[in-house]
Amino acid sequence: MKAILIDHWVKSLSDLSASTIPSPPCGTNKLRIRVTHAAITHVDLLYAQGRHQNNRRHVKPPFVLGTEFAGVVLCASRTSSFRPGTRVFGFGLGSFAEEICVDELQVKPVPQRWTNAEACAVGGSAAVAYGALGDGCGHVSAGQSVLVLGASGGLGVAAIQVAQALGATVVGVAGGSEKEAVVKSLGAKSVNYRHDKWQEKVLELTGGSGVDVIFDPIGAVEDGLKCLKYGGKILVIGFAAREGIMEKVSMNKVLLKGASVIGYRFGEQSRRNPAATSAIWESTMALISQNKIRPVVYKQVYGGLDSVPKALQDVDERKIWGRAVVSVSEEDSLNGTRGRATRL
Ligand SMILES: NC(=O)c1ccc[n+]([C@@H]2O[C@H](COP(=O)([O-])OP(=O)(O)OC[C@H]3O[C@@H](n4cnc5c(N)ncnc54)[C@H](OP(=O)(O)O)[C@@H]3O)[C@@H](O)[C@H]2O)c1
Missing domain, CATH: 3.90.180.10 (Medium-chain alcohol dehydrogenases, catalytic domain)
Structure with a gap:
């Protein structure tokens, strides 16, 4: 073959x-x-x-x-x-x-x-997104807000839809107008990360409070923390934006937000x-x-x-x-x- x-x-x-x-x-x-x-x-x-x-x-x-x-x-x-x-x-x-x-x-x-x-x-x-956002890990529930990074990518579009199905409102972060249009077509609000102050835009869209949960398949925990609610969760899914160089996070920022940073690996869970x-x-x-x-x-x-x-x-x-x-x-x-x- x-x-x-x-x-x-x-x-x-x-x-x-x-x-x-x-x-x-x-x-x-x-x-x-x-x-x-x-x-x-x-x-x-x-x-x-x-x-x-x-x-x-x-x-x-x-x-x-x-x-x-x-x-x-x-x-x-x-x-x-x-x-x-x-x-x-x-x-x-x-x-x-x-x-x-x-x-x-x-x-x-x-x-x-x-x-x-x-x-x-x-x-x-969709199964990876459900595994991360659902009962076994992220515990997203109705009325919560979820920020999806890499929102126009393969996992991103699945995460938007799974989070919405769990009853959350979703803001998706994507690079450029064509990709933002994809995010919007799925019913989520969109923010262009090529804009310097995209985190401020997320805060604006969430009435200043930030989001309950962040789904991060790109490796941007520190950026994400800026628009996470106090006591919120960041789900670490992947590192698409890191080009092999892993992010170093200032742990004081995790503490200040009372944040939970949770790694989720579908393949390992399956094994x-x-x-x-x-x-x-x-x-x-x-x-x-x-x-x-x-x-x-x-x-x-x-x-x-x-x-x-x-x-x-x-x-x-x-x-x-x-x-x-x-x-x-x-x-x-x-x-x-x-x-x-x-x-x-
Ligand atoms: N944890 C798990 O179980 C699991 C399972 C499968 C995959 N993964 C991982 O998840 C990640 C995403 O996989 P995928 O298949 O969804 O990838 P993909 O379809 O290629 O999507 C990647 C997304 O990352 C965004 N991106 C890339 N560089 C960026 C940058 N510098 N800044 C901001 N956004 C950036 C792209 O958005 P723009 O084009 O808008 O920049 C694109 O939407 C990979 O790291 C993969 O290894 C994890």
């Missing part, structure tokens, strides 16, 4: 290319999936270059790049709840490939009203407590079925695995809002699957 194989860390994303490798081996309890779409996430940028914390331990060459996908089940065990031909979306290392093998827990059926491209754009992001992850997915799928999560697919069409390096570069250059999605094969559940779909 065709795939983007990382056999060594690349220095430049333009060094990536698709090659032909054997299809992945599949244990009897796994699903073999024909990938129709793969999402481009910030994690993929880091994984290609060995710059993610997981690259020290969990993810090392050789591996197939890509972490989120939608596709069609090719093979499933007789006891599986998924039938061959079912459209699914989910996460798993190796999605920049024509086929992927994953555990059943890593995929969900694509809602009837969504295309595979749309489901792929939601991928694992340590799979039952909690299953509960998060259940709640996330309930929000999806209630139409509270809308996919936000970036406007440019990226066709074929050969376009992955360009799509990654576009993410790196911050051209994207929502999720960039690469189409890998035809979406129709039977095309390309006919004659191959089997029960093991």
Whole structure:
């Protein structure tokens, strides 16, 4: 099959290319999936270059790049709840490939009203956002206010929608008018961080009090503290703006705000407590079925695995809002699957 194989860390994303490798081996309890779409996430940028914390331990060459996908089940065990031909979306290392093998827990059926491209754009992001904001961590409740940093990005658009579904009002921080428009289209208030005094604008929008909770996937805790309510929480999710250099926070500012700074790591939680992850997915799928999560697919069409390096570069250059999605094969559940779909 065709795939983007990382056999060594690349220095430049333009060094990536698709090659032909054997299809992945599949244990009897796994699903073999024909990938129709793969999402481009910030994690993929880091994984290609060995710059993610997981690259020290969990993810090392050789591996197939890509972490989120939608596709069609090719093979499933007789006891599986998924039938061959079912459209699914989910996460798993190796999605920049024509086929992927994953555990059943890593995929969900694509809602009837969504295309595979749309489901792929939601991928694992809504579950990560729910895990961080929901009962297991951020405990966001009705009537609270939530500030989402990196609000136009893949996790950002999911966090806006999850926070609203939990009953919060949301202010999203994004860079530029096109990205602000995305934030507003989801029903949140928006602030442009390219404006020097964006924290003052957040305070203005919250009647001077600041917000109860900050969702931070970019690494801006100290900036965020300026618009946090006394006793509020900052959820540390990622470091998209740090370029590998971690933020050093003046702890007196944490003390002065009586703030709770809480790290949340979906992958590690899944490794340590799979039952909690299953509960998060259940709640996330309930929000999806209630139409509270809308996919936000970036406007440019990226066709074929050969376009992955360009799509990654576009993410790196911050051209994207929502999720960039690469189409890998035809979406129709039977095309390309006919004659191959089997029960093991
Ligand atoms: N904790 C977890 O479980 C978990 C799970 C998945 C991902 N993550 C992490 O979450 C982060 C976001 O992932 P993603 O896939 O959502 O990324 P993404 O789609 O690329 O979005 C990143 C966002 O960061 C913003 N950004 C980048 N540089 C910035 C800067 N200098 N100042 C302000 N904003 C900046 C971008 O906004 P503009 O374009 O508007 O600047 C963009 O909206 C990554 O660090 C990833 O590793 C964490």
